Amino acid sequence: MADVTVIGTGYVGLIQGVCLADVGHDVTCVDIDEAKIEMLRTGTSPIFEPGLEELLAKTIASGRITFATPDDGWADLLGDIVFVAVGTPQADNGAADLRFVRSVTSAIAAEATHPFTLVMKSTVPPGTGHALIRRTLADAPVDIAYVSNPEFLREGKALEDWYRTDRIVIGSDTPDAAEAVSALYEAVDAPRVITDIASAETIKYASNAFLSTKISFINEIANLCDVIGADIDAVSHGIGMDTRIGPDFLRAGIGYGGSCFPKDTRALDFIATINGYEFSLLKSVIEVNNRQRLLPVIALVRALPHLHERTIAVLGLAFKPDTDDVRESPAVDIVPLLVEEGCSVKVYDPIAAEVEIPGATRCATVWEALDGVSAAVVITEWGEFATLDWERAAGMMTSPAVVFDGRNCLDPSKVEAAGLSYMAVGRPGAHRTGRSG
Numbered sequence: 001m002a003d004v005t006v007i008g009t010g011y012v013g014l015i016q017g018v019c020l021a022d023v024g025h026d027v028t029c030v031d032i033d034e035a036k037i038e039m040l041r042t043g044t045s046p047i048f049e050p051g052l053e054e055l056l057a058k059t060i061a062s063g064r065i066t067f068a069t070p071d072d073g074w075a076d077l078l079g080d081i082v083f084v085a086v087g088t089p090q091a092d093n094g095a096a097d098l099r100f101v102r103s104v105t106s107a108i109a110a111e112a113t114h115p116f117t118l119v120m121k122s123t124v125p126p127g128t129g130h131a132l133i134r135r136t137l138a139d140a141p142v143d144i145a146y147v148s149n150p151e152f153l154r155e156g157k158a159l160e161d162w163y164r165t166d167r168i169v170i171g172s173d174t175p176d177a178a179e180a181v182s183a184l185y186e187a188v189d190a191p192r193v194i195t196d197i198a199s200a201e202t203i204k205y206a207s208n209a210f211l212s213t214k215i216s217f218i219n220e221i222a223n224l225c226d227v228i229g230a231d232i233d234a235v236s237h238g239i240g241m242d243t244r245i246g247p248d249f250l251r252a253g254i255g256y257g258g259s260c261f262p263k264d265t266r267a268l269d270f271i272a273t274i275n276g277y278e279f280s281l282l283k284s285v286i287e288v289n290n291r292q293r294l295l296p297v298i299a300l301v302r303a304l305p306h307l308h309e310r311t312i313a314v315l316g317l318a319f320k321p322d323t324d325d326v327r328e329s330p331a332v333d334i335v336p337l338l339v340e341e342g343c344s345v346k347v348y349d350p351i352a353a354e355v356e357i358p359g360a361t362r363c364a365t366v367w368e369a370l371d372g373v374s375a376a377v378v379i380t381e382w383g384e385f386a387t388l389d390w391e392r393a394a395g396m397m398t399s400p401a402v403v404f405d406g407r408n409c410l411d412p413s414k415v416e417a418a419g420l421s422y423m424a425v426g427r428p429g430a431h432r433t434g435r436s437g
């Protein structure tokens with residue numbers, strides 16, 4: 001079993017560290033955030049992810065995972081295989097901000113006292129690996145092999161995805177290092193894609209860009225369904241049955257959010273542009289996603305006279321269910337737009353992180369949010385909303401009230417049976433949003 005270090009205990013690093021410890025490796029997780037490290041030592045996860053805290057407790061008890069800060073000295077913290085899993089936020093120009101990746105790589109390269117393999121787990125744009133090798137690793141006092149090993153975990157399903165991934169991608173110019181990284185995942189029964197560094201980096205971005213394209217495509221078809229009177233549920237089902245297309249990522253709605261798709265599509269567009277290539281399809285994918293978020297606001301402006309005198313309930317803040325993550329969630333754009341329209345906005349989410357949206361009030365229950373409102377906008381397809389008692393809701397909302405189902409996750413007949421107007425994205429019978437493209 002290998003001696004592994006994982007640098008960065010954010011979403012990617014923590015899952016990686018805990019899962020590697022679970023399959024038997026000795027893992028040291030390192031983070032500059034002392035409070036987080038203290039929390040992890042007590043078995044508390046800083047993020048909400050189903051099953052993570054249980055696995056954390058199990059691996060801590062087994063003694064195979066420990067937590068440290070860089071103050072303990074890199075020379076002592078570096079194992080034979082070192083994963084870099086620090087954040088790559090979006091810079092103002094849309095590029096991936098590689099500041100943290102560069103500083104941590106420089107620090108470990110300078111202070112290492114034994115050869116090791118550096119595995120890039122952070123999402124870094126194509127070309128980053130070779131630049132790091134050239135500019136930083138080549139001058140290190142010890143041999144450092146470089147491997148790109150992108151992650152494909154979905155928030156909310158990260159543990160399941162780690163153990164049952166569709167593929168493990170390993171890019172390296174050093175076959176032994178690639179082999180050693182592949183061996184770490186011996187317990188995972190998945191095909192390996194062994195390739196060069198730039199191709200591995202590109203697989204990560206191309207995967208997220210393709211999935212984003214699928215979502216924007218089905219959203220365009222849903223908008224078309226809205227204007228011609230077709231049913232997006234039937235259309236998605238019908239096209240998804242073609243095995244060349246596949247049924248996943250064909251759920252229409254108010255678009256993708258989260259910490260990955262929006263950031264990675266913009267970063268890939270930036271990388272293409274900076275290398276002299278005009279990636280027009282990707283630009284359209286991003287544009288469609290930005291427009292899609294406006295749908296609930298456009299619909300409410302049209303459906304409700306005197307919108308500025310009304311109170312609206314926004315149901316869901318998280319960018320998708322089973323996560324508390326609100327990064328790039330459509331809600332973060334939609335709520336301020338409603339406030340700007342002059343509405344009073346009440347928001348409810350079962351678990352989403354606290355987020356300051358001026359002019360909006362956070363409610364503790366869905367009923368508190370629905371009390372006295374003219375409209376409910378479903379942003380996140382939490383199970384709680386899909387099974388909501390719409391008769392009870394209608395009794396609390398002012399009449400006539402509307403429901404905008406931004407995720408096509410409600411049963412329209414139940415909402416309408418309660419006397420509420422139902423609006424959705426590309427569903428027939430639902431009040432048209434009136435968009436024409």
Ligand code: UGA
Nearest residue numbers: 151152153154155215249250251255256257258260319320
């Ligand atoms: C995504 C990818 O699915 C992972 O493979 C990848 O590893 C990860 O990004 C990453 O790069 O780290 P995640 O952001 O957790 O994972 O979320 P997804 O489940 O993929 O959903 C992304 C967004 O697309 C959500 O806002 C979701 O509501 C939206 N979506 C998804 C749709 O609007 N329609 C769909 O049919 C599917």
